Amino acid sequence: MQELLLLSIGMIGKKKSFSDEGNAGRMNLYPHEIAIGGVYMPPLLVASLLGAMAALVTARQLNRYRLSRYFFYPPLVFVAMTVIYTVLIGTFVVRV
Secondary structure, eight states: OHHHHHHHHHTTTOOOOHHHHTOTTOOOSSOSOEEETTEEEOHHHHHHHHHHHHHHHHHHHHHHTTOGGGSSOHHHHHHHHHHHHHHHHHHHTSOO
16 A cells, blocks of 8 residues: 555656656547548538448438338437437547
């Protein structure tokens, strides 16, 4: 317990660098910005645009096969699908 206390007190005021973790010379694999046509965009914006497009395609398919009539309020379902697709795309594709 004393060792843990000494270690935690010893780290106060010390900056952690890449060399402290053994990651010297390694780059971050996740993008901070995505360049589209020379314009830098945040990854969450790209994920939300792709999520909205995927929800739009899904909503059109639900309307085409008349499955949206079973929902109480279809616009709310569209918003929910947009959020779900944005989270999935942001987690697995764009890595927000």
